Amino acid sequence: MSMEIRIKCREMLATALKSGNMPPGCGDPDDMAAKLEDAIYGDLNGCKVKYKNRIRSRLANLRDPKNPELRQKFLLGQITPEELSKMTPEEMASDDMKQMRQKYVQDSINAAQMAKVQGTKTDQFKCERCDKRNCSQLHIRDGDEPIITFVICDECGNRWKS
Known part of the structure; x- marks a missing residue:
C-alpha cells in the first residue's frame, strides 16, 4: 500500500x-x-x-x-x-x-415463536388471500396492553392481526 x-x-x-x-x-x-x-x-x-x-x-x-x-x-x-x-x-x-435493532430482533423472535405455537383452530375468520375459513388464532397480552389476536391461515400461511 x-x-x-x-x-x-x-x-x-x-x-x-x-x-x-x-x-x-x-x-x-x-x-x-x-x-x-x-x-x-x-x-x-x-x-x-x-x-x-x-x-x-x-x-x-x-x-x-x-x-x-x-x-x-x-x-x-x-x-x-x-x-x-x-x-x-x-x-x-x-x-x-441499537434500540431499534434490538426491537427488530425481538419482533423477529416473537414472529418465529408465534409460527411454532399452535393457536386455537377457528372458522370465525376468512382469509383474504385464499378465501378459506381454516384458521388458527392466538391471543397475546403484554403487560397492561389490550389483548391482541393474531390469526394464521392454516391453508396458505397468511397472517394478520384481528
Whole structure:
C-alpha cells in the first residue's frame, strides 16, 4: 500500500474528527486520525480492499450527525484507536440505532415463536388471500396492553392481526 493512500486516509479521518463541535479536553484530531489509521493498517496487514472498506466505514460513522457520541468518545479517549479500528457496525451505532435493532430482533423472535405455537383452530375468520375459513388464532397480552389476536391461515400461511 502506498504511503500516499495512507496519508490521504489520515487526512480524511482528521477532517471527519474535526467536523462538529470539539469537546473540551479532547485530543489532537490529526494525531488521533494518524493513530486510528495505523491501527487499521496494522490490523489488516496492508490488505488494500479491506483497508479501504474499513476506512470508509469509520469515516461514515464518525461523520454521522445522528451519532455524535462515537466521535466524542473517540476524541476524549474513551474509545482507543485500536478499539475503534476493530469495532463492528453494531458496536459503532448510536444508542437509538441499537434500540431499534434490538426491537427488530425481538419482533423477529416473537414472529418465529408465534409460527411454532399452535393457536386455537377457528372458522370465525376468512382469509383474504385464499378465501378459506381454516384458521388458527392466538391471543397475546403484554403487560397492561389490550389483548391482541393474531390469526394464521392454516391453508396458505397468511397472517394478520384481528
